[in-house]
Amino acid sequence: MSDQYRAEADAMTALAGGLDQAADQVRAAAELLAAGADDGLGPGGLAEAVGDLTGIWQGRLQSVQTDVAATALGVRSARDAYLDADASVSGELNRGG
DSSP: OOSOOOOOHHHHHHHHHHHHHHHHHHHHHHHHHHTOOOGGGOSTTHHHHHHHHHHHHHHHHHHHHHHHHHHHHHHHHHHHHHHHHHHHHHHHHHHTO
């Protein structure tokens, strides 16, 4: 077993891409909810109640989308930090420092 830590930049890039796709899907779901409920749902305040419920879930989905997108950005930032550190250490070792 190696004592070295290795960050897999390609895997991190793929993970960030998958998170971007998930965020897009969550955003699309929130947009569908934002389109609103059909007014012909039935008697009384049923349409209003459904509208209230979908409004709540739209907000929750928007929050999830924001969190997933931020996580993708964090993964990319971590990947870039690992690559920068690796390049810096390699340069120092090559200079004999």
